[in-house]
Amino acid sequence: MPESAGFTELVEITSEAELRELLGDPMPRAVTKERVSLHERDREWLAASPFCLIATAGADGTCDVSPKGDPAGFTLVLDDTTIAIPERPGNRRADGFLNVLANPHVGLIYLVPGRTETLRINGRARLVREAPFFDQMIVKEHRPQLALIVEIEQIFFHCAKAFLRSSLWKPETWNPDVLPSHARIVKSVQQTEETLEELEQYYGPGYATRLYEPGTRHTR
Numbered sequence: 001m002p003e004s005a006g007f008t009e010l011v012e013i014t015s016e017a018e019l020r021e022l023l024g025d026p027m028p029r030a031v032t033k034e035r036v037s038l039h040e041r042d043r044e045w046l047a048a049s050p051f052c053l054i055a056t057a058g059a060d061g062t063c064d065v066s067p068k069g070d071p072a073g074f075t076l077v078l079d080d081t082t083i084a085i086p087e088r089p090g091n092r093r094a095d096g097f098l099n100v101l102a103n104p105h106v107g108l109i110y111l112v113p114g115r116t117e118t119l120r121i122n123g124r125a126r127l128v129r130e131a132p133f134f135d136q137m138i139v140k141e142h143r144p145q146l147a148l149i150v151e152i153e154q155i156f157f158h159c160a161k162a163f164l165r166s167s168l169w170k171p172e173t174w175n176p177d178v179l180p181s182h183a184r185i186v187k188s189v190q191q192t193e194e195t196l197e198e199l200e201q202y203y204g205p206g207y208a209t210r211l212y213e214p215g216t217r218h219t220r
Contacts, residue, residue, distance in 0.1 A: 037081045053109045089142070108150065117163075120154075120157070184196065
């Protein structure tokens with residue numbers, strides 16, 4: 001930690017005992033909500049969710065969080081302890097997938113628009129390049145080339161506090177134009193062959209029409 005910008009005055013927590021002294025013990029309901037298999041309510045949530053975040057870590061501990069989105073119900077329930085998530089055309093970095101190959105532990109958070117609770121799943125993942133259920137994952141004629149299979153080890157619903165504090169789902173608080181366009185952001189933070197005008201065109205209205213085209217190229 002650099003000894004500048006006020007960092008010398010930081011009081012760091014270095015043990016679980018210190019953390020518990022500060023936060024206290026979890027409420028009994030927060031402990032007992034953990035489960036190891038899907039409940040019918042979990043299945044309903046997955047069927048209604050069009051978006052999730054997948055956290056992974058490499059063998060060296062470096063982490064990645066990747067968003068995944070598709071029509072509601074895109075996560076396929078294979079059985080009471082196993083789910084499958086299809087891959088769609090993207091930027092081909094495969095950061096999370098590379099992590100899974102080195103370290104199978106994953107954490108997922110499923111959102112339902114307008115709902116302030118989330119469904120959390122932790123487990124072990126593996127990649128498959130072919131399976132009979134791929135035919136159930138076709139969207140706009142796109143059949144996934146691979147899927148992430150997650151064997152559930154822990155599942156529970158997370159409370160609404162973060163969403164309530166952030167007012168995330170309240171449109172009256174939204175102000176997307178406070179930031180420059182994505183094309184301008186890309187052009188300002190990385191070297192690209194494309195001009196700003198070309199990037200504006202690429203990320204323009206036509207961008208949404210190419211989401212399921214094989215080999216779609218994304219600038220990052």
